Amino acid sequence: MPELPEVETIRLGLDELIVGKTIDQVLVINPSSFPNKSVEVDRYLIGASVEKLKRRAKILIIDLSTEYALVIHLKMTGQLVYVNHQHRFGAGHPNDSLVGSLPDKSTRVILHFDDNSTLFFNDQRKFGWVKILPKYLLTDTNFFKLYGPEPLQKKFNLATFKSQLLKHSKTSIKAALLNQSIIAGIGNIYADESLWLARIHPKSLIIDLTDDDVARLFKSIIAVLKLSLQKGGSTSRNYLDAKGNKGNYLKFANVYGREGQPCLNCGQPIIKIRVASRGTHICLKCQQLK
Ligand SMILES: [Zn+2]
Incomplete structure (x- = not known):
């Protein structure tokens, strides 16, 4: 699932490519992917131009030149691919639609701009x-x-993080990191990576964490998100950023998706367990339950 770094990568990429462009045509292939009525699309979208790209949590907001915005949630398998005669930029769920010819069978919505460029919203699982x-x-x-709170905003500090966690002191730390009301934008990949880096067992209850644990975790979350953002979000083979570079974060993931491979800290095999109903990657030696 695209998480904060992937959506932020999309925001940064589209910010270079679509600001100032006017939407002149909208094709909704799957109506449940775009629940507005066609009269609303005609009235509020056609003829509007893109003013600004914003992000909150895992949600992308395209501010228009009108009183409206186009709001996009990629959920499990969503991706956005922008194509013009020079550029192709795609990010979000990493699969072949990022580089293949579009529209394809996963295309749900097509936005066409007045300079003859196109933005495809693809979403296999809808x-x-x-x-x-x-x-x-x-x-x-x-x-x-x-x-x-947004973890990459300056005003998000250790005190805020701690007070957010303490609202749920009997929850496991992994469940807390996935809870968007505690901290915005983190999903399964970045929860596992942050907990490994901070050497905290994902099942640890918040009440059992020391101040030092919380401080390490706070730093780890910021470090992991920033690293991923630098690398253009998580990836697989076809992940492209605005300049056509492949994102390569998962190649460097320390624990996520590395089941059976040696822990990069101690050499013990990484195992996969279930925490907060999600597959969770940990090193049992580095991340001991208290
Ligand atoms: Zn280890």
């Missing part, structure tokens, strides 16, 4: 969505009221 929403609703007191 959990993702695109919606037109009024800008005034997209605030932390409305649409995003259930979302916690």
Whole structure:
């Protein structure tokens, strides 16, 4: 599932490519992926130009020149691919649609711009969505009221992190990291990577963590997200950033997807267990349960 670094990679890429462009045509191939009525699409989207790209948690917000914004959640398998005569930029769920000819069978929505470029919203499993929403609703007191702080914002500090965690002191730390109301944007990959780096067992209850554990985890989360962002988000073979470079984070993942391979810290094999109903990668020697 695309997490904060992947969505931020999309935001940065599209920010270079679509700002100022006017939408002149919209094709909705799968109506449940874009639940607005066609009259709303005609009225609020056609003729509007892109003003700004924003992100909150794992959600991408395309501010338009009108009172509206296009809001996109990639969920499990969503991806966005921008194509013009010079560039191709795709990010999100890593599969062949990022580089293959489009539209393909996973294409759900197509936005066409007045310079003859196109933005494809592809989503194999159809959990993702695109919606037109009024800008005034997209605030932390409305649409995003259930979302916690953004880990890469300067105002997110150790004290904030600690107080967010303590609201759920009897929860396992892995479940807490996945809970978007505690901290926004982290999913399974970055939860496992952060916990490994901080040497904390994912099943540890928050109440059992020391101040030192929480401080290490705080630093690890920031480090892991920043590293991934530098590498263009997580990847597999076909992941491309705005300049056509393949993202390569997962090649450097320390623990996620490395089941059976030696821990890069101690050499013990990484194992996969289940925590908070998610497959969880850990080193039992480095990440001991208290
Ligand atoms: Zn280890």
